[in-house]
Amino acid sequence: MKNLSKYLATRILLTIPMLLILLTVVFLVLRVLPGDPISAMLGDHAPPAYVAEKKHELGLDKPIWQQYGEYLWQLAHFDLGRSMILNEDVIAPVLEKLPATIELTFVSLLVALAIGVTLGAWAAKHRRSPGDYAARLYGNIVYCIPVFWMGLLLQMIFGVGLDWLPVAGRVGSRVITSDFEMTGFYLFDTLAKGDIGAFTDVGLHLILPALTLGVTLSGIFLRLTRANMLDSLKSDFVLAARARGLSETKVVYGHALGNAFVPVLTMLGLEFAVLLAGAILTETTFSWPGMGRLLLERIYLRDYPTVQGVIVIFALFVSLISLIVDIVHALIDPRVKY
């Protein structure tokens, strides 16, 4: 346990240089890009003198190294700064949009795991059967399909063709969110308010975007689970389980799958970053008001502090998930020692 604490402390400390490198790259890339927040903010008609005044006020006339130093100093005080476009604290839109993205990514991850692991295990059990080939083909196809195209396809089939599910937003167009909003996690908020109608509506709106992201990501989990399951099924402990007379279902899903799941779990931490990247496109396709859309819109406006703030939050989030995965890994796999 002492070693685990030491490992965790090291991992947390390693997050700092990682963040620093990431931030430096983002900071420089944003400033190298043509365009600036002043023209986005003041439009094309503002007098040049006022443009210069505003540039000075926002510190954009300072040397880049000085701007960078000031930004790092701000971050060291846990301050993400103020938006240059809307003159609001960066944390405000981040806190407003983050729950939408977390809700979407977690449900998507559940979808990806449910489909990927179940199909992967089943395909391994029925190795070289038509079902196995079909499952592997599915894994390859969904992995190749661009996420926005998958989104449009699902919208057309389930939204328009079958008319089963809504195609955009987090809630129905006539639902007033201020009636139930508390934490920004709408599934939780609607349940906490006991508003079953709104809960159902929120749930229905979540299905297509979560399926889009989840299905796209399920391919990699499927292949990983299948490959590990095939190894597990050849292991001695599986042979021993069979010899003890356990049912085949118990052997496959109780023993082999548990063992094959450990690499999947490790991969889950890495895939979380992919999931967040996919969320940017999914949020655009489904008009989902989350961090992805915020990031994209603020990049267009060259709102440097907000873009940097969103990246910091994304990076922290990915680090946190990786850390949790490592801890869970240590807890469930007796071979891992810290």
Next chain:
Amino acid sequence: MKKLAVFFLALALVPFGAFAAPKTLVYGTTEKVTDIDNASTWDFHTWEYFQNISAGLLTYKDGSSDLVPALAEKYTVNKAGDEYTFTLRKGLKFSNGNPLDAAAVKWTIDRVVALKGDPVSLVTDYVDTVTVKDPLTVVFKLKSPTGYFPALIATPPYFPQDPKTFPVDKVVHDPSGLASGQFPATGPYKLTSYKRDQEAIFELNPNYYGPKGKVDRIIIRYFADATTLRLSLDKGEVDLAFKTLNPADIDAESKNPKVKTFKLDGVFIRYVAFETSESVFKDKTLRQAFAYLIDRADLNKKVYLGQNKPLYSMIPEGMAYRYPTFKALGDGNVAKAEALLTKAGYSKAKPFEFDLWYTTSHYGDAEVNQAEVLKAQLEKTPLVKVTLKTAEWATYKQQWDKKQMPVFLLGWYPDYIDPDDFSAVFTSTEASKGNGVYFSSKVWDDLYVTERTSADTKIRDAAFKKVQNLWTDDVPTIPLWQGSLYVFTKPNVDNVVTNASMLLLYDKLTLK
């Protein structure tokens, strides 16, 4: 028993309407709101907000570009044409109950000037002083006589705001920036809830001076993607979709029997802009050759499926003093273009090569197709070789500022309804810098001074006629097409109208 009878009697007396749910209309759009502050904002969609939650001293008459009194009961102009006196209606109030008087009008103008936001030039270029004569009378003294000043008064920077609610020294981005958290409305609707890029809710303003709107509540839903907006309309998740569906979706929805189509005349235009001061297009022969090669009908057919109108003057149809002079050049006139290019020293062996720029992030998904079709039209002669280049909007703007694009595609929505806003803004020495054209001509500038300072229609007509004739010779820009506005609704929505500035009027909408 007696109590029960009283209860049922009371129930019977309650008007049935008391139980009716508010009539709600959901409006979907891909547009964006900038600042909900008339001192800072100068964009189409946010001005639509102001048109519906605020009111001007004057407004456009329904279905016309004539101006009629709104918050003002009447106005007079002095003989010199440089002093306008407005008399306000009695008893005007903001939605929060605060009085709206002449002092609020002056305070608003002073604030717009002090904050120096994007639309400040709409005020400072014209207004010298604003004086409160009495609580109902306000006088605008202009820097010089301006015939179209009433059209300027009908723009949002002139819409009075509540001095007790708005901060005097800073821009408000949304109602949460106001002490009360609520925008004090003077228009037919008030903004009751707002979430950036997500939703806005409007409800009837009980203190509005004019006739009440027919829909109790309007919810605007913001879409990140035009295709999703179309799908939401098809599914009935939105009652009304406005700005901006893709041309293919407009075509499909126009034929959809379950959807109602409103095609409204628009005065927004698209054009080709040349950097005329330093680039290769400094030579007007090359600009003329470019103009001869453009085929507007072909462009409209291939890219916009016939949804827009070919444009032969920068001043669009529906405006006064319009002369479609570019018609004389013809469309796709390759022979004429080749003659000019040969004169300029180009040949098959040494073609005229240049970059044509377009932006992918401002004018919709069809922009790339427009650029490709233009390239094909220009390359109908072997004497021209075009390379298409693209940049997203923020970069694009910086590049035209820095004269890095020799020729590029732009669009224009009017600020005020006057031909001046379709001519001087592109080619007067001062204003043309703002559009990256950098055109300068004393002859043109003098003509603009003439039309601006005169209210005489004959003098203005002659000046605009000369300008439009000069346009085909100097070719600082080339008009391409005039857009139509398409609004799609569910069958139960009616009375979809815009004012002369193409701003959707919420109070005219009806819902069965």
